[in-house]
Amino acid sequence: MRTNLRNVRIEKGFKDVDELADLLGISASYYYKIEQGKRTPSINxxxxIADELNHTVDELFFNNKLDESSRSQDRSTTKEVI
Known part of the structure; x- marks a missing residue:
């Protein structure tokens, strides 16, 4: 989690945690602990955080990015067991 969240934060222009933490209404130290994996944020x-960074919660905290090829996979190729 920590690497993904940190990389996205920096990619979105938040070089340090102070500005983002201020936008979120939390302390920079608390945000940093979330980023390090030492604290788990509430779902809200x-x-x-996901909204501010223009990502989904899954992408940021669970490193889940839906693979386009897996969504469009042809299900007719699965064999039917008789």
Missing amino acids: LAKS
């Missing part, structure tokens, strides 16, 4: 806070 996780959603706020």
